[in-house]
Amino acid sequence: MINTIKQLKHKNRKTQQEFYKKFSVRLFRVAYRYVNNEQDAGSIVNIGFYNIFQNMDGFTYTNDEMLMAWMKKIIVNEALAVLRKKHKYINIDEVDYEISQNGYHTDNNLAAEEYYRMIQNLPSNLRTVFNLYAIEGYSHSEIAYKLGIEESSSRVYLMRARKSLQESLSPKLNYYEK
Amino acid sequence: MKSNIDNIFRDKISNLSSVPEGTSWTPEKGWNEYKKAHGKRIKPFSKVALFTASAAATVAIIIALSISTNVFSPKVIIATSPADSTKELLLPNGSKVWMNKNSTIAYSIRKSGEFNLKLEGEVYIEITEEPNAPYTIKTGSAVIAVKSATKLNVRAYPNDTDIDITVRDGSVSVSDNILGKGLALLVTKGNYCSVSRANSFVFATVNTNENYLAWKTGKLIFNETPMATVTQILRQYYGKEITITDDSVAYYSYTGTFNNASFDNVLAQIQLDSIIEMSKDGNVVTISKK
Numbered sequence: 316m317i318n319t320i321k322q323l324k325h326k327n328r329k330t331q332q333e334f335y336k337k338f339s340v341r342l343f344r345v346a347y348r349y350v351n352n353e354q355d356a357g358s359i360v361n362i363g364f365y366n367i368f369q370n371m372d373g374f375t376y377t378n379d380e381m382l383m384a385w386m387k388k389i390i391v392n393e394a395l396a397v398l399r400k401k402h403k404y405i406n407i408d409e410v411d412y413e414i415s416q417n418g419y420h421t422d423n424n425l426a427a428e429e430y431y432r433m434i435q436n437l438p439s440n441l442r443t444v445f446n447l448y449a450i451e452g453y454s455h456s457e458i459a460y461k462l463g464i465e466e467s468s469s470r471v472y473l474m475r476a477r478k479s480l481q482e483s484l485s486p487k488l489n490y491y492e493k
Numbered sequence: 494m495k496s497n498i499d500n501i502f503r504d505k506i507s508n509l510s511s512v513p514e515g516t517s518w519t520p521e522k523g524w525n526e527y528k529k530a531h532g533k534r535i536k537p538f539s540k541v542a543l544f545t546a547s548a549a550a551t552v553a554i555i556i557a558l559s560i561s562t563n564v565f566s567p568k569v570i571i572a573t574s575p576a577d578s579t580k581e582l583l584l585p586n587g588s589k590v591w592m593n594k595n596s597t598i599a600y601s602i603r604k605s606g607e608f609n610l611k612l613e614g615e616v617y618i619e620i621t622e623e624p625n626a627p628y629t630i631k632t633g634s635a636v637i638a639v640k641s642a643t644k645l646n647v648r649a650y651p652n653d654t655d656i657d658i659t660v661r662d663g664s665v666s667v668s669d670n671i672l673g674k675g676l677a678l679l680v681t682k683g684n685y686c687s688v689s690r691a692n693s694f695v696f697a698t699v700n701t702n703e704n705y706l707a708w709k710t711g712k713l714i715f716n717e718t719p720m721a722t723v724t725q726i727l728r729q730y731y732g733k734e735i736t737i738t739d740d741s742v743a744y745y746s747y748t749g750t751f752n753n754a755s756f757d758n759v760l761a762q763i764q765l766d767s768i769i770e771m772s773k774d775g776n777v778v779t780i781s782k783k
Contacts, residue, residue, distance in 0.1 A: 317740055332524060339520045340512055348506075353516045361527045362692055369654055369691065375721040375743045392696050399676060428514055430505035449499035450506070460697075463679070477498050484498075 320376040323368060335364055341383075342390050344431070348446055349394035351435050359397060363390040391451055395443070395461055402439050404462040433483045437476055444469055445476035567601040574614070579709065589619040593708045595650070615648045617709055620663070630665075632656055635688040635695075638666040638677070646705055659685040659705045669693040704730070711753035717746040720769065724780065731756045739781040742769055 322330035347356040447453045459466040574580035574592040582590045596614025606626030628639040632649040643663030649656040667686045668677040671693045680686040685700040721743040724735045770783045
């Protein structure tokens with residue numbers, strides 16, 4: 316990988332192509348998780364790779380995990396820029412409520428793709444906050460800053476997202492249990 | 494607090510490595526689009542052509558600005574800094590301006606107090622009072638609206654791939670006027686905003702570069718800074734070419750401060766303090782391990 320990065324710093328076209336082929340699917344999945352439409356996801360991936368290749372000069376490779384995390388960040392930022400144009404993130408007031416933390420078992424018969432799709436099916440604002448918090452690991456204050464909302468609103472969006480996902484999960488489990 | 498459901502979803506989707514069901518995108522398609530969009534890349538030897546082109550562009554902007562002033566527009570005042578030193582100005586509305594080398598500003602002040610400034614290069618501005626009329630700074634496609642008493646640094650040399658806006662105090666609103674009309678990012682004290690020249694992509698984050706004002710203060714501060722970043726900063730500050738040939742040196746942490754030091758003194762000091770070896774060949778410095 317160190318050699319690959321070196322070649323990328325020299326803007327070697329062939330290396331760029333191989334690097335793109337290697338990582339684009341995973342990054343497409345990240346973008347698609349946010350924007351839920353193929354055209355936007357495709358353009359986000361390409362803008363993302365452009366930024367990645369342009370910023371290779373200042374990038375210090377340490378290991379594969381850090382590389383992936385750095386690239387994902389670029390994709391997420393680009394996805395948010397697209398979402399910001401399409402949706403307004405408003406502050407919402409709601410009494411905070413706790414979801415019951417009853418353990419629920421996961422049924423391995425549910426394909427990973429179904430979980431991915433459940434996230435897709437969330438309304439845009441809930442989906443964005445859930446993606447940022449639960450999948451990407453940003454804090455509420457970082458999310459509030461990125462979306463231009465209050466921290467408290469971020470918490471409410473997250474609660475609603477979890478509730479909705481919980482509800483999508485249960486009927487499916489009940490079905491299989493029958 | 495992460496709940497069970499967060500972990501469940503994150504774990505389940507973490508290993509998905511194929512294209513999502515129901516989409517027709519493929520890496521091949523994506524790469525073809527990418528090639529189309531970024532076909533010709535600039536080869537190193539034509540960087541000279543690029544530089545002269547951007548110098549010419551700067552002049553063109555200034556000329557265009559002067560020509561575009563008509564009877565109904567206020568007078569535009571232009572100031573430039575030389576190639577070898579910075580310049581300090583006090584504007585009629587009380588704003589204090591420091592210009593880095595090779596920079597240009599063109600500003601106008603209306604009777605209402607409305608202030609417009611266009612810049613190229615690097616400029617640090619102190620707006621001492623909250624403006625009571627629109628106060629706008631423009632460079633490239635970036636539009637900066639000053640909302641309160643503010644101190645900010647804007648770096649926008651023609652060769653920079655991004656426009657960097659760092660807010661030292663106060664707050665500004667940044668948008669890009671190509672793709673992001675009407676969408677502004679609020680950037681406050683301690684944060685910086687980057688506007689990409691290539692795709693007008695705007696993002697803001699916490700500023701971790703302690704040396705963004707080194708050009709003005711002459712002070713360089715490195716605090717457990719990885720050598721890769723140190724060389725980036727030295728490259729920018731001294732305009733010298735520095736390459737790290739040994740990758741293991743890239744993330745070695747360096748700590749040290751320099752006040753108005755010469756390039757050679759800085760190199761000598763870093764070599765004394767650390768496991769790094771530097772060799773100079775004409776104008777190029779190479780860094781490796783001792």
